[in-house]
Amino acid sequence: MKLTLNEEEQFLKDTAKNFAQERCPVTHFRSLRDSNDPQLWDKVVWDEMSKLGWPGILIPEEYGGSNFGISGISVILQECAKTLTPSPLFATGVIGAYSIANFGNESQKKEYLPKIVSGEMTTAFAIDESSHHNPADTEMTAEFRKDSVILNGKKIFVVDGASADLLIVLARTSGNKGETSGLTLFFVNSNSSGVEKIKLDMADSRNYANIVFSDVEINKEDILGDIETGGETSENILDIARIALSAEMLGNSEAAFETTLDYLKQRKQFGVLIGSFQALQHRAAQMFCELELTKSSVMAAMRAADENSNELQRLSSLAKTVAGETLHLVSNEAVQMHGGIGVTDEYDIGFFLKRGRVAEQIYGGIKFHTERYANLSGF
Amino acid sequence: MSNLNKFREETKKWLDENCPPSMRSGADPSIPVDEVWGGRKASYKNPESKLWLERMGTKGWTMPTVSKEYGGGGLSKDEVKILNEEMFFIGAKQPLLSFGIWMLAPVLLEYGTETQKKEHIPKIIKGEIRWCQGYSEPGSGSDLASLATKAEDVGDSFMVNGQKVWTSYADKADWIFALVRTGPKEPKHDGISFLLIDMETKGVSTKPITLISGKSPFCETFFDNVEVPKSNLIGELNAGWTIAKKLLQHERAFISNFGLAAGMGSKRDIVSIAKKHLGEDAGRIGNSFFRSEIASHKIKEHAFGLTLKRAGDEGSKASATASMFKLYGTEHNKKRHELMVAASGVDGIAWDGDEFDKEDKDLTRAWLRTKGNSLEGGSSEVQLNVISKRVLGLPTQ
Secondary structure (H helix, E strand, C coil): CCCCCCHHHHHHHHHHHHHHHHHCCHHHHHHHHHCCCCCCCCHHHHHHHHHCCHHHCCCCHHHCCCCCHHHHHHHHHHHHHHCCCCCCHHHHHHHHHHHHHHHCCHHHHHHHHHHHHHCCCCEEEECCCCCCCCHHHCCCEEEECCCEEEEEEEEEEEECCCCCCEEEEEEECCCCCCCCCCEEEEEEECCCCCEEEEEECCCCCCCEEEEEEEEEEEECCCEECCCCCHHHHHHHHHHHHHHHHHHHHHHHHHHHHHHHHHHHCCCEECCEEHHHCHHHHHHHHHHHHHHHHHHHHHHHHHHHHHCCCCCHHHHHHHHHHHHHHHHHHHHHHHHHHCHHHHHCCCCCHHHHHHHHHHHHHCCCCHHHHHHHHHHHHCC | CHHHHHHHHHHHHHHHHHCCHHHCCCCCCCCCCCCCCCCCCCCCCCHHHHHHHHHHHHHCCCCCCCCHHHCCCCCCHHHHHHHHHHHHHCCCCCCCCCHHHHHHHHHHHHHCCHHHHHHHHHHHHHCCCCEEEECCECCECCCHHHCCCEEEECCCEEEEEEEEEEEECHHHCCEEEEEEECCCCCCHHHHEEEEEEECCCCCEEEEEECCCCCCCCEEEEEEEEEEEEHHHEECCCCCHHHHHHHHHHHHHHHHHHHHHHHHHCCCCCHHHHHHHHHCEECCEECCHHHHHHHHHHHHHHHHHHHHHHHHHHHCCCCCCCHHHHHHHHHHHHHHHHHHHHHHHHHHHHCCCCCCCCHHHHHHHHHHHHHCCCCCCCCCHHHHHHHHHHHHCCCCCC
C-alpha cells in the first residue's frame, strides 16, 4: 500500500483543480444558494463533469466507464470541495456507480450504468431513519407479494434525495429494529406512486430530502444484491462513501486553511501583520499538522478501498473521524482568525463551517466512527 | 529483479547463520537482553549481544546505505528494504543504538572532510566509539544560538572553556560533538563552530543529573582549558549553525520515530493496561469514558503512523516537516503515558516497594520520563515556531 498518488490520479487531480477553480469558484455555489433552484446543483456543470468522464470513474469499461478506482474519484471530490462545488458526483458517481457496479446483476448494470456514465440519471442512497446515523435501526418495511414488493416507511436526510431519479433504499424484510440481519436493498424509481419527497433546508444549502414511502409497489427483480444481505452490502457501500466524503472534507479543510493563512499574511493590526503574532502562529502550525495527518488517513483509506484490504472498515472509520475532527478545528479557527468578517454572510469562510458540520453528520459523525474503530480494533 | 532476489537469498542465509538465537524474537526470556550502545566502556550481560554487534558492524549493516569506503553496507534503497524485511521476519534485534548513527554520521557525510569521514564513520558503524551531544547550556535552552562555551584559537588547537547541559549519557560516551563559540564579536548565529572532542582529553568532566523519574540519563559536562586539535573542526570556522540545524532535523526525526516505535511495541500496550485495571465487558474496556478517550488517542496515533509511512513513500527525509514528526511523536507519547497512568488508577502512581507490581512502578517512571520528550531536541513550542516560519512562511515581527 503506497501512500502517494500515481500519475493517472495526479492527472485527474490537476484536471479537477483547474475545473473547480476556473469553472466553479465559490461564487458559483453562492449564486446557486441565492437562486430559487430547489436542485441546488447546476445541470450544465454536471454535463461538463460527465463529458470529463467523472461519473464513470468507478464503472467498468464494458459499461462505458474508466474504472480509475476510489482513489481517482476521491481526489476529484477533494479538489471540487475546495471551491464547495455542488454536484451529484458523490451520491451518483460514488454511491450509485459503486453499488450497482459491485452488487448489481447483469441486467441492472446494463440498464443503469451507461445512464450514470452519460450523466442522464442520478441516484440517491436512502438509508437513515433517525437523527443519528445507525443502519441497524432501520424500521422501514418491505413486504413480499406474489410478483411485487410493497415498501412502507420514512427515510430522512437523503443526500441528493430532492432530485435523484433512482433511489437505493434499505428496508427490513425480517427481524427487528437494532438488528443488522434481515435487511435488503431495493431500487425505487423516485417518480413511483406513493413516493413523497420533502426537500430539506440544511445549513450547507445542498440537496437533501426526507422521503416518505406509502405502499410503494416495486418489481420483485428490483433488489440490489441478494435478499437479506442488505446490512452487509450497505455497510460496504457506506464505507466507500465515507472515504470519498472524507476526501471531500479534506478539500474543505485545505481551502479554509489556505484562505486563513493568506489572511494572516495580509491583515494588519497594531501596525503589524497579525500572522506575526505567536498566539496565532502556533494555532496555524497545529492546523498544518492536523491536515498532514488527515491527508495520510484519507490516502490510506482510499488505497484500502482500491486494494480491497481487510483494513477497509477500520481505515474508513479512521478517515471519517480524522477528517471530521480536522474540518471541525480548521473551520472554527478559520472563522475566529478572520475576525468580524468571518461571521458575515458576505464573506465565503462561513460556508466552510456550515458545509463542514453537515458533512460531519453524513454516514456517521466523529463519535459514531470512534466507537466503530474501537469495536473493530478489539477493545 | 533477479539481482534483488539473489540479494534476498544471500541475506536470508547470512542472517540465518550469523544472528545469534538470543538476538531473535522468541528467545529464552531468562537470557538477559542488553541495550547495546557500544563504545570503549561497553559491557555486556549477554555475550551474544557483543557478537551480533561485531558481525553486523563488520558487514556495515548498522548503516546499510553508507558506502563501503566508510565502512557502511553500500546497499541500495531496495536492498535495505530487503534487509529490514528479512530482519523483521526473524525478529532480529537492532544490534546498536547510537547517537553517532542517528545524528553525527549523516552530517559528517555531508560536511566532513575525506579524512574526518574515514576517521570517524567506520568507528560509529562498528560501535567502537560512543558519541554524545554537546548542544544545550545552562543559559541556552530554546535559544540555543546564544551558547557561550568558547573555543579560542591558540595556534594549532582550540582552547575550550565552558559548560554543556543535558548531554545524554556523557558519562558513558567516548567523544562529544559540541557547538562552541569561535566568533564572540560576530552576530550570534555566525560565531558558532561544530567541534569534535575526545572525552578523555584533560579538562573534560561530567556529572549526572537526576530526573523526576529517578533516573539519570543526562549529565552536565564541563570544559576547563580543554585543548582540541584544529583538525577536529567540522565545516568552516563560524559556520557551525548550519550543521547544527541539519543535525537537529535528524535528531527530531529520530526522537519522533523512537517515541512512536516505543508506543507501538508490545512492551506497554494501553489497551491491555486498561483492561487489566478497569476490567472487560464483552472484550471492551470496562469503563466507557476511558474507552472513548483511548479510542480517540489510538486514532490519532494511527493517523500519525500513516503520516510517517507517507513521508517514507514520498521520499522526503530530513525536511522542515521533521519538526512536525518531533512535535507529534513526543506529544502523543506523553498523552499515551498520561492515559496509561490514569487507567491504572492508584497503581499508576506507584513509586517503590513490594506492594506494587514491577510493571506498574516502571510505568510511573516511564510516564515521568516522557515529560522530557517534548523538551529535549527542541521544545514543542520551538517546533511550532519552526513550522510557522519555515513551512507556513508566517512573518516575524
